[in-house]
Amino acid sequence: MKTLKVDLGQRSYPIFIGSDLIDRPELFEACSKASSIYIVTNTTVAPLYAERLSKTLASFGKSVRTIALPDGESFKDWKNLQTIFDELLKHGADRQTVLIALGGGVIGDMTGFAAASFMRGIRFIQVPTTLLSQVDSSVGGKTGINHPLGKNMIGAFHQPIAVIADLSTLKTLPPRELSAGLAEVIKHGAIADATFLNWIEANTSALLACDIEAMSHAVLRSCEIKSAVVSADEREGGVRATLNFGHTFGHAIEAGMGYGEWLHGEAVGCGMVMGAKLSCLLKKITQADADRLTRIIHSMHLPTTAPKFGAERYIELMQVDKKAEGGQIRYVLLEQIGKAYIATAPHEAVVETLLATGAA
Ligand SMILES: NC(=O)c1ccc[n+]([C@@H]2O[C@H](COP(=O)([O-])OP(=O)(O)OC[C@H]3O[C@@H](n4cnc5c(N)ncnc54)[C@H](O)[C@@H]3O)[C@@H](O)[C@H]2O)c1
Numbered sequence: 261m262k263t264l265k266v267d268l269g270q271r272s273y274p275i276f277i278g279s280d281l282i283d284r285p286e287l288f289e290a291c292s293k294a295s296s297i298y299i300v301t302n303t304t305v306a307p308l309y310a311e312r313l314s315k316t317l318a319s320f321g322k323s324v325r326t327i328a329l330p331d332g333e334s335f336k337d338w339k340n341l342q343t344i345f346d347e348l349l350k351h352g353a354d355r356q357t358v359l360i361a362l363g364g365g366v367i368g369d370m371t372g373f374a375a376a377s378f379m380r381g382i383r384f385i386q387v388p389t390t391l392l393s394q395v396d397s398s399v400g401g402k403t404g405i406n407h408p409l410g411k412n413m414i415g416a417f418h419q420p421i422a423v424i425a426d427l428s429t430l431k432t433l434p435p436r437e438l439s440a441g442l443a444e445v446i447k448h449g450a451i452a453d454a455t456f457l458n459w460i461e462a463n464t465s466a467l468l469a470c471d472i473e474a475m476s477h478a479v480l481r482s483c484e485i486k487s488a489v490v491s492a493d494e495r496e497g498g499v500r501a502t503l504n505f506g507h508t509f510g511h512a513i514e515a516g517m518g519y520g521e522w523l524h525g526e527a528v529g530c531g532m533v534m535g536a537k538l539s540c541l542l543k544k545i546t547q548a549d550a551d552r553l554t555r556i557i558h559s560m561h562l563p564t565t566a567p568k569f570g571a572e573r574y575i576e577l578m579q580v581d582k583k584a585e586g587g588q589i590r591y592v593l594l595e596q597i598g599k600a601y602i603a604t605a606p607h608e609a610v611v612e613t614l615l616a617t618g619a620a
Pocket residue numbers: 302304305308331332333336363364365366367369389390391392393396397398399400401402403412429430431432433434437440441523524525
């Protein structure tokens with residue numbers, strides 16, 4: 261097992277990465293002081309892992325309940341958040357209750373937001389079971405739900421007290437979901453570590469085959485990169501926005517198509533292709549670099565051709581973005597492979613050229 265730390269002073273927490281971790285009560289030690297424990301999961305993950313996790317948590321001698329929400333991005337909304345609150349209140353949860361998010365990023369984001377707001381804030385633990393949630397969403401404390409007009413528009417920063425990434429759970433993950441997670445892995449290489457991107461490129465087959473050693477390295481290196489960024493800028497005042505590479509376009513695709521049509525990772529993969537093309541149009545990276553990144557994304561079975569909404573609609577969708585300021589869209593672009601920067605306002609005509617010609 262590998263252990264990392266997200267360094268945030270009093271809000272610091274460990275990330276445990278390894279196999280069969282959901283069977284190890286010592287990793288859930290914070291539950292020994294809980295008044296009650298709620299596993300929040302969904303109807304797909306519950307039959308796979310909830311009983312095993314309940315058994316582990318039962319060793320603390322506290323009440324352990326499971327809340328299973330419907331599965332899918334389109335359920336990351338008010339209604340299902342309300343279901344969590346209903347269950348907590350119905351069964352007498354209090355400020356010493358600990359929530360456990362067992363599932364992918366949808367469950368992690370919603371459970372985290374429920375924990376941030378229930379009785380003005382209770383503790384929660386992330387047990388990510390998708391590649392995407394192990395390499396990205398379980399770390400950093402961004403929690404929330406979608407709004408029909410914009411992705412993740414309602415939420416809060418609320419850090420978990422631990423992240424327990426059990427690599428064995430990836431064995432049951434469908435290939436399409438694995439590829440979606442690989443998009444965020446590629447993102448970490450593209451924005452912060454050219455050597456890691458080389459490794460990803462050289463290990464495409466092992467990653468697609470969900471080889472345990474390859475997964476272990478991908479999760480570890482991604483968590484190292486993300487936790488360093490989050491430790492430096494918890495609330496996205498600056499450098500944290502680089503983790504949004506591919507997301508300005510990607511979130512527009514998700515909202516524009518209706519949540520769930522394309523997976524988040526698929527939209528981000530395609531968004532990174534668009535971001536690389538824009539970086540190239542602005543003469544920051546070479547055509548060869550943009551082509552290479554597109555090839556890597558394509559090799560992971562991710563879409564690289566954007567849905568054709570038209571430039572006007574893309575711009576309208578992208579204006580509903582948390583990075584936008586005073587109506588100006590801000591893009592995360594590449595200065596070089598392994599280094600991202602924030603473009604406050606690239607010339608609108610350049611973006612329109614991108615949308616009209618290449619990607620959309
Ligand atoms: N908070 C953040 O920093 C952050 C970062 C990245 C993404 N996100 C959010 O995360 C979400 C995407 O997360 P995701 O890709 O994990 O999607 P997801 O949560 O929808 O999970 C993907 C699918 O895999 C299933 N599943 C989960 N674990 C499984 C397992 N071990 N075996 C079999 N099936 C399993 C789920 O039921 C679901 O059908 C988006 O809402 C995105 O906005 C948040």
